[in-house]
Amino acid sequence: MIKSGIQQSGQASMVRVVNAHKSYGALEVLKGIDLSVDKGKIFALIGPSGSGKSTLLRSINQLETLNQGEVWLENERVNRDIQGLAYERHINHIRQQMGMVFQHFNLFPHLSVLGNITLGPIKLKGMSKAEARDLAMDLLAKVGLADKADVFPSRLSGGQKQRVAIARALAMKPKVMLFDEATSALDPELVDEVNAVMKQLAAEHMTMLIVTHEMRFADEVADFVLFMDGGRVVEQGPPSQLFRNPEQERTRQFLRKHLAA
Numbered sequence: 001m002i003k004s005g006i007q008q009s010g011q012a013s014m015v016r017v018v019n020a021h022k023s024y025g026a027l028e029v030l031k032g033i034d035l036s037v038d039k040g041k042i043f044a045l046i047g048p049s050g051s052g053k054s055t056l057l058r059s060i061n062q063l064e065t066l067n068q069g070e071v072w073l074e075n076e077r078v079n080r081d082i083q084g085l086a087y088e089r090h091i092n093h094i095r096q097q098m099g100m101v102f103q104h105f106n107l108f109p110h111l112s113v114l115g116n117i118t119l120g121p122i123k124l125k126g127m128s129k130a131e132a133r134d135l136a137m138d139l140l141a142k143v144g145l146a147d148k149a150d151v152f153p154s155r156l157s158g159g160q161k162q163r164v165a166i167a168r169a170l171a172m173k174p175k176v177m178l179f180d181e182a183t184s185a186l187d188p189e190l191v192d193e194v195n196a197v198m199k200q201l202a203a204e205h206m207t208m209l210i211v212t213h214e215m216r217f218a219d220e221v222a223d224f225v226l227f228m229d230g231g232r233v234v235e236q237g238p239p240s241q242l243f244r245n246p247e248q249e250r251t252r253q254f255l256r257k258h259l260a261a
Contacts, residue, residue, distance in 0.1 A: 016035070020056060021066060028231055029055045044225045045210065045226050046225060057178050059071060061078070063100075065079070097176070101179045103181045105185075107153040107164060107168070109152065110152075113153070143197050159190030162194045177206055181211050182194060183212075183214065227250075227251050
């Protein structure tokens with residue numbers, strides 16, 4: 001089994017996955033995945049459609065349940081074997097520490113941009129409305145949308161919606177951000193504005209796991225890249241090694257196709 005991670009510094013992992021297996025009936029989607037991401041590092045997951053990347057990411061914050069394996073956030077086991085109200089309290093606690101950004105934004109259409117961002121901090125973190133508003137306005141300025149606070153999602157472009165989704169996730173002050181193909185639903189001209197926000201977060205040393213089909217973006221931003229195919233880790237390493245001197249023929253085939261696109 002191929003181990004993957006970036007722990008040469010000796011830091012404790014922010015996120016760790018151990019021997020992850022996931023099946024849907026007879027279809028085995030994850031076949032024993034290990035990964036470890038240090039605090040402040042950017043970890044990119046690449047590979048063909050159906051390779052298990054999104055399932056792995058969704059398993060980290062328990063949107064999918066592993067059949068076997070462990071997920072850890074720092075020293076806390078994420079996929080604990082508990083049920084009922086205790087599980088609900090546990091998973092809500094975990095998800096407040098893991099911001100997730102999806103392909104399709106998932107903004108509440110009946111709330112303004114400001115309402116979307118302040119809802120979580122008020123309801124889940126007990127912030128006052130004034131404190132949540134100040135935080136939201138700071139985050140909107142950060143993502144370049146300070147003038148859109150009172151606009152409803154239907155009046156935003158796809159790129160603007162995704163930047164609001166990022167601001168909403170950041171409003172919970174998470175320890176790690178998970179991006180599941182955050183730009184794949186966007187028109188090409190809108191991709192750069194979302195990538196720019198992610199690059200800014202990288203420069204600020206936000207711990208991030210990014211599922212992406214954009215090889216050049218992963219090469220530029222990531223500290224570590226994991227290439228998956230068929231539910232397994234085929235190859236992993238820093239971008240300088242994986243993109244320019246891959247060891248596995250399957251990796252070379254994938255990169256020839258996607259770097260030429």
